Amino acid sequence: MSIEHMKNTSFDKVDFQQWKDLTEQSLKGKPYETLLTKTFEGIELQPLYIGETPTNNASHIQQMKGESGWTIAQQTIAKDGATFIQQLRHSLERGNEAIVYDGMLKIDWTATDLDELSSYFSDYPVIFLNIDKSDPVLEAFDRVPHEVRSSVNGIVDCHDWTAPVGYDNLRTIGVDTWNIHHQGADAVTELAFTLAEASQLVTQSTSFEAFSNQFFVRFAVDTHFFMEIAKLRAFRLLWKAFSTAFEQTEVPEIPVMAVTSVRSYSKLDPYVNLLRAGNETFAAILGGADIITTHPHTVLTEPDASSIRYARNIQLVLKEETHVDKVIDPAGGSYFIEQLTNELVEKAWALFLQLEQEEDINQFIDRRLAGICQERQGEVAKGKKALIGTNAYAELTDTNFHDWEGIEAFQRLAIPFENMRKQFSVQQPKTVILTFGLLKEFKPRADFVTSYLFAGGVKTTWSPAFQRVEEAIEWMQHEQPEYIVVCAQDDQLHAVMDELLERIPANCLVDVAGKVDEPSAQRWKEKGLNGFLLNGQDKIAKLQSIYSAWKGVDDK
Incomplete structure (x- = not known):
């Protein structure tokens, strides 16, 4: 192809409907709407944005922001005033660009500490948050000479506090x-x-x-x-x-x-x-x-x-x-x-x-x-x-459950899982994933169960791969598990579950991995099955039910 021919060659314009039709083909029967994501804001995120170009807000935002860049404002964390000054100096020498103090730390300040703290005010922005009017740190502003107060800038978040005379560039309403x-x-x-x-x-x-x-x-x-x-x-x-x-x-x-x-x-x-x-x-x-x-x-x-150094270095x-x-x-x-x-x-x-x-x-x-x-x-x-490491891809590592008083976290999403892990860290059943069939057949479900239970802090071991119920019962009599989850392909599962439930020790709690037809599920529950572990299930509710059911069995 000559260069002139290439210059005059154009591609057919593809419209949204053509793209949508091709997408639905690749979805193999699923509707295009399955690609839409609804957010908590009530906004539907599209897989492709096409059509009229949205308003470009860049010029308006540039005018209101004024200049590029940002101030690195890493919080200084200490238990007393002297240590605060030491840590502040250390962070400013290593890239921090502001004096950040959170009143939740409840630091005791001496007159010497306040004098030294105030000496930084004219050189670095001041960011004081969650300050009570009784916090002695506010006295630092009184110690700054009047002739340099106009050069102090920053933010003080303190209800009903008025900055001393001369602080024209200090913001106190937010x-x-x-x-x-x-x-x-x-x-x-x-x-x-x-x-x-x-x-x-x-x-x-x-x-x-x-x-x-x-x-x-x-x-x-x-x-x-x-x-x-x-x-x-x-x-x-x-x-x-x-x-x-x-x-x-x-x-x-x-x-x-x-x-x-x-x-x-x-x-x-x-x-x-x-x-x-x-x-x-x-x-x-x-x-x-x-x-x-x-x-x-x-x-x-x-x-x-x-961890403080890592946080500062991110910026x-x-x-x-x-x-x-x-x-x-x-x-x-x-x-x-x-x-x-x-x-x-x-x-x-x-x-x-x-x-x-x-x-x-x-x-x-x-x-x-x-x-x-x-x-x-x-x-x-x-x-x-x-939440990686919490409800997905969790690992059974030692966990520090201590709550630091320097921060208020309210309704963190991980709290229910942390509480569950803390509960199982004190006491938990001896748990076995009971497998039937070939490894390639039960492994997906066994991996799913392992991950599921790890999210609650439950340690698991896998049994050998059994072919017959009699082998499994004999093995269980020797190992004496307190809680088992049966993992097998559907046909193998239906072949073993009735007999297994009839012969299983009475003090062993039994769940099944995967969904089965309603008649089978009802029949197995009548024979003593506790329930099922399913994808999309409320893990917290299920893990709590496992704990409660096991404790009920254990207390008999």
């Missing part, structure tokens, strides 16, 4: 979504809640300008990567609409803080939390956060020097390796993210207007969160949402 996020809130609810809270706060201020000069927001960022990117971008567009509603011709810039969520964090395999932290941090960066805090992977049980590595700090809105122009951003803006604004009509906003939010939280927990319990 909305923090941490609590509602960890009670199950979706992105739409978080955005609408933020606007509703801002609406109440602005009415308490002398003017919109005075309010916006003091205002900040803080979002928890979860592992739903693209949704979290869109959430932060959507907020800036919503803030523009909010400002316009208050007749502002110029949209004031406000700092958008982001902190990695621990809603998906787990104590059961804490190193997976490192992956979650990296995912959430990168989403916050691409979403355009101005200030980012990455929680250590051991934050649930208490961070140590290593440092992303900044050095990706160069996204050179771009104001790195996600701008992406068809998928722009579409998500626009949908979040529309839904969040509609919910905000609804909240404005509610007599009791908190009561309305609580009802909404209760339903979402229950649905989230149900997805994890049934395996629809995978």
Whole structure:
């Protein structure tokens, strides 16, 4: 083919219907709709985005963000003031860019500690969170010389606290979504809640300008990567609409803080939390956060020097390796993210207007969160949402179940599995996967059962592969298991189960892996079968029933 012929050759344009027809062929009978994913925000994620190009919000977001990059704001963790100063100095020398203090640590401060702490205020942004008015750390602001107070900038989240004279660049009015996020809130609810809270706060201020000069927001960022990117971008567009509603011709810039969520964090395999932290941090960066805090992977049980360093280095590595700090809105122009951003803006604004009509906003939010939280927990319990190392690919390793007082986690998704693991770590039945047939026949079900029980902390062993019930009974009389799960192909299962249930020791609890026809299931249950282990089953409910049934047998 000549070069001229190649230049004049074009491909036939493929429309959406052709793509859909080809997709349904590859699905082998399943409808195209099975590829749609419905989110908690009420948004349907499409397998392919085609058609009219969504509004490109990049220029608007760039104007409101102002400049590229973000501030690395790693929390300093210590038990006393002197150690806090030492750790702060250490982190600032190694890449941290802010003074982050959380009042939940309840640190005792000496006058010397406060003097030294205040000496950093003019050089680094100050981020003080969850501060009570009685916290002595606030005295540090009184120790800063008047002539340098105007150079101090940052955020102090303390109800009814007024900064001393001279702190013109310190923000003290804000909305923090941490609590509602960890009670199950979706992105739409978080955005609408933020606007509703801002609406109440602005009415308490002398003017919109005075309010916006003091205002900040803080979002928890979860592992739903693209949704979290869109959430932060959507907020800036919503803030523009909010400002316009208050007749502002110029949209004031406000700092958008982001902190990695621990809603998906787990104590059961804490190193997976490192992956979650990296995912959430990168989403916050691409979403355009101005200030980012990455929680250590051991934050649930208490961070140590290593986990704190890993958390700080996540941001440092992303900044050095990706160069996204050179771009104001790195996600701008992406068809998928722009579409998500626009949908979040529309839904969040509609919910905000609804909240404005509610007599009791908190009561309305609580009802909404209760339903979402229950649905989230149900997805994890049934395996629809995978928490690696917790409800999927779990490992039976020693677990630290300690709760660190430095963080409030509320309704973490892993808590039911952690409680189950803790229960079985104290006492559990001697468990055997009883196999029949050839290895290649029962192995898929045996692997499934092993993974299923590991999620609850139940140790298992596999029996030899039996062909006859008599062999299995003889082996069991020697091993004396307290709980067995029978694994075999369907035809083999039906061939052995009736006889097995008639001859099995009375003090042994029996389950079957897999689904069978209703008549067989009913007949086996009448002969003493406890139940079935199934894919998509509520694991928490099933594991608890195993424990209760075993304890009932054990107590006889």
